[in-house]
Amino acid sequence: MPYYRAVGELPRKRHQVFAKPDGGLYNEELMGEEGFSSDASLLYHVNLPTAIVKSEAVERPAALDETQPNYPLLPRGYQTQNLPVGGDVVADRQLLFANEDIRISFVAADRPNELYRNAVGHEILYVQAGDARFESVYGAMDVGAGDYVVVPASTTYRLVPSDGDTTRVMTFEARGHVRPPRRYLSQYGQMLEHAPYSERDFRAPTEPLVVDEGETQVLVRHRAGLTRLTYAGHPFDVVGWDGYLYPYVFNINDFEPIVKRFHAPPPVHQTFEGPNFVVCSFCPRTLDFDETAVRVPYNHANVDSDEMMFYVGGDYSARKGSGIDIGSISLHPSGVTHGPQPGSVEASIGKPSTDEMAVMVDTFRPLHLGPAARACEDTEYGTSWARNQQTRHLGETGPGLTA
Template structure:
């Protein structure tokens, strides 16, 4: 769980009238990790977020499991791969998967997305092996730097823009369940404890809003059950004037990860960075 954060303009109380300068109402939306029992945030839209202009034909977006591979030993040599596809979605190449998690690489030729993406199947985690850029979402702008873990909660609508110069290599992890900070690092109210290898100061939430007010044709590609569903809106999904809560994408740099070390080799749990359903993510660092 990240900490409470807020950006932009919000009303003093939730679920109350919040009016625009012309007297019309802002539209309140609640987004959550586990329905009404998980962490959540409240977002305030200029336009109605359910006004769909058109729905296009869905496209297949899934990976075939190598059923005949068995228990053969495998060395996945990915460092020599220059490009894995044209754009961000086309370039996602999942290499390992089961019912809990998929993980793979992504090195797109195009550095900017001209559409928005929403994963309705699960949380995502990107590791920026090489590259720099900006993530734009309903929650605002988030800087992407080399060495960053980027935790993206399920149903976050976002697009990425990376700098043109230099290599771009991403590790992509998709989790069936929420990706969270490690439970044993937290106290009973969710604050990271003194023995945690990182603290709230190391977590970078979106730092400023990015409000897109212009009407037009905005494509949101939604991943759900092996398909990319094509939703077009006549306004941007990034029409948020303010939000607050505990659910939002955030960055954690590998350079700020400091596990407790000892005179001899420590067991793998000291390197755990995140937890999820059925798996953990560890960072083995000096």
């Protein structure tokens, strides 16, 4: 994050003697990006963060990560609501799409995961539904529907669904760091007035989370695979930390849509960016306000990117005939033109607003299809424009969010 936070107990100076009440010393740990050349935080542990007791290789069935190209090329639709329910947010991720830069998965979690650390890159956990507690070495945060939980690389964490609740989460695993778009920030990292959010919209841990336990296992994802490390003490033993690197939460309902007289392109909805991908939030908003405006997106071909849209809220009756509903996904790859369903343009004229809500990811390398995508595909989606063109009746469709 682009601004400084301090939580818990800290000595006056960095790298200074910091005594425990029993006379011993707290152990410093610097969590820093790009080798001392970018954002960092300094954490103070009760136990040694280096005290590894055991290291074990963890084998993951190759079939769970097997992807296939989008071939033959086709726009595709998916229904995550038809995927299996249960498990935890790490071990039971169901892979939808992947490329060299990002992995996109879905899980309906009903139990806590074992402590987990992704050393490959940042993660975004988008909570579609349900409540949970996000616990990490930095502290804990309550999260719920609409929350983007941004987890820095190498953060040890777990997600604990509320008792009796299922937390439906889409996970985005970057091969690198995730940040707010650079154009939203001043040269010193302050969010600018034209940004669709401000620092007040972001939540982060406000107090330490200290667990006094002995040997504890942590599952680590790294570039060679998965390893389970056993530490002499629980990693959640940080009495204080400060810096610019920490997990945070942004709720999609706090995104302030940018509206123009005529239709604005998807970059106005951008929320985050990572290596070769962007994340956008489509929120309820007033539609284009010129009386002659066409209030749905124009047909467009993203010649350099694939577009994945996850539909998370609102009334989708305007998409009658497309199969889209809450929990659906559309995938529009480079090489094909996409746009609103037949009849939507005419029906949009005079519509004042939309209440549809969606999370979009645009990637600059092709997305390959994972096992979960192949399991929940709506095979009628790709040809729905031709089919609806033949059967449409004006008034049965309306403005939609297809980017």
